[in-house]
Amino acid sequence: MNETIQTILNHRSIRSFEDKKLTGEQIEVIVKSAQAASTSSFIQAYTIIGITDREKKEKLAELAGHQRYVAENGHLFVFCSDLHRHKLAAEIEGLETEDILTSIESTEMFMVSCIDAALAAQNAVIAAESMGLGICYIGGIRNNLHEVTKLLKTPDRVIPLFGLCVGYPAKAAAQKQRLPxxxxxxxxxxxxxxxxxxxxxxxxxxxxxxxxxxxxxxxxxxxxxxxxxxxVSHPTRMYMKQFLQSKGLPLD
Amino acid sequence: MNETIQTILNHRSIRSFEDKKLTGEQIEVIVKSAQAASTSSFIQAYTIIGITDREKKEKLAELAGHQRYVAENGHLFVFCSDLHRHKLAAEIEGLETEDILTSIESTEMFMVSCIDAALAAQNAVIAAESMGLGICYIGGIRNNLHEVTKLLKTPDRVIPLFGLCVGYPAKAAAQKQRLPxxxxxxxxxxxxxxxxxxxxxxxxxxxxxxxxxxxxxxxxxxxxxxxxxxxVSHPTRMYMKQFLQSKGLPLD
Structure with a gap:
């Protein structure tokens, strides 16, 4: 078994990090690794926002359900579905917004952007873990996307999907056995x-x-x-459909 | 730069494979690598279907837009969003279906299942590439999901999202530069x-x-x-919303 597969199989989520920031070089390698992932029809429909501002991290930790590791880590990334860029691309080519909305606002396109963002994120994760860093995905940012989008100043059709804490593991973590x-x-x-x-x-x-x-x-x-x-007997984040619609994604 | 990061940064999609099947052991390592990925609240909301049957692969190649490499590769995986398993889990715990549908059928849950499947898939990709194999994602299976779901016999709330061809590269491929x-x-x-x-x-x-x-x-x-x-000026797969609804996912 090669080192890469060992890294992959050894994954466990880390929820306690040393107080040590990632270097600019580490961040660059992680983001470039994310970018190297496949992307549907080369549309690259995601954006990564890196957060270091302490106040902003504290606010995100609070919004994500008071998880300390959202504020305390080596670096916090937020992966967003991004279809705003494609509106800009169409504008550069002289298209009118109304000529592209049917496509950009569709369920299919939103699915593609979620998948694109997740493929990129998992590359980032494996790159980070291969450098001895630990990670934890933060789905909790979807608890309150109205506030999160305000904080991150995302335009319409840019949807923060999940956070990713990266840092030097402070505590070992156990690995949970997957489904058969x-x-x-x-x-x-x-x-x-x-x-x-x-x-x-x-x-x-x-x-x-x-x-x-x-x-x-x-x-x-x-x-x-x-x-x-x-x-599943306690439905959560049931505002999602309406939220997406309010952000220019009716998902027809 | 370590080997894992080299593997990640060296990615290019391969669309021509040698006529050589993956071994059972390779398939197992790839699937276990997929399973090692993070999963939202440990829900593991995906299923992987492996196709070796020649006729079925030919049919999928045709449905995906006549791409030869969908039929001709070392192994074809289809990654599905799977919320059927969670219905079964609820049944095991004695819940009635109606008690869980609001949650299982929600936009949030479907997003989670797409993201879960994509995280798993990208782990599979990196594992495969680290073994010297090449890969190509096949979004084209979403061209006609009515036929694909019939062929793969997926129940309601199991949605084939994309295929993944894996095999021994027959032709070198160039790498396309990503966005700045x-x-x-x-x-x-x-x-x-x-x-x-x-x-x-x-x-x-x-x-x-x-x-x-x-x-x-x-x-x-x-x-x-x-x-x-x-x-974006040629909308595609605009049937997606209705298709998902027809498969028990109204996405409210």
Missing amino acids: FENIYHQEAYVQDDEALKEQLKQYNHDIAAYYKERTGGKRADRWTEQIASK | FENIYHQEAYVQDDEALKEQLKQYNHDIAAYYKERTGGKRADRWTEQIASK
Whole structure:
């Protein structure tokens, strides 16, 4: 197994960082790595915002659900879906805004921009981890995108999707076992056998419960399906559709 | 610069593969690398379908726009957004379907599943490339998802997002220069200066035109903004919203 695969398989999210900033060179390597990712039809539909301002980081930490590591890390990146750039490109080519809105405001284009941003982000993550840095994605910035977009001054059609804390790990972190291989990977077609899939999930529940028991000295023994059931029975961020519409993305 | 970062920065899409299948072991390493990626709240909202059946690959190549490399490669993966698994998890925990639909069918949850799938895919890509394999993403499978979902037998709330061809590169490929660093990366907040952003894009146009000139012996000199303007003035895959709705994802 080569070093790169070792880095990938060794991933764990880090939520406690040393008080040591990333250098400009490190940031450049991370962003260039992000940019090297594939992008649908070369549209490069994302923007990365780097935050170092302490007050801004504190505000983002608060908005993301009071997670200290959002404020305390080596560098905070925010990955945004960006379709504003394509409006500018069309303007450079002399097109009128109305000639491009059907395309730019579509569900398809928004999906592409989310995927583009995520591919770039994961390249950034692997580059950072290969340098001995730790990372944690911050989906919590989607708790309150009205405030986040104000803070980051993003124009219409630029949607902050997630944060990414990067820094020098201060505490080791455990690795959580993923879903069984055969639950994630299907051969030739989707396994249309819900009972078989459920059996796999039940087996997985034992593994996850064992992980929590060990990590908490027996205090917790969560099942994966229990966590998921709890999550999906409490809808969150239900303002998203309206928010996207308010930012010029009706997603028709 | 370490080997991992070299692998990342050396990426180029490969569209011509040797007639040599991936081994089971290679596929396992690639899928496990995908699974090692971060996932929002540990929901792991994706499924990977591996296709080796020749007829099925030919059909997918046809649906994706007659791209030969979709049929001719070492292995074809299809990455799907998967929220069906979470319905099963809720059932295991005794919840009724109606108790979870608001959450599972939301725009937020679909965004999360697209991002989860893309993070996993990019890990798969880096793992494959680190082993000397080449890759090409296939967004073209979204041209006709009605047919693709039939072929792959995906249930409701499982959406094939993109294919990923992997294999031994048969032809070298050139690397296209990405957008200027300062156009992708903003410090502290989004640069609210459209004229400055446009100037960067115009400079970038020169670089991209030079790339095409060299690659085509002077026959093409596309500007990036020209390609984008052409793309966004021809809306594609406008059925996406209705398709998602037809597959149990109203995205409210």
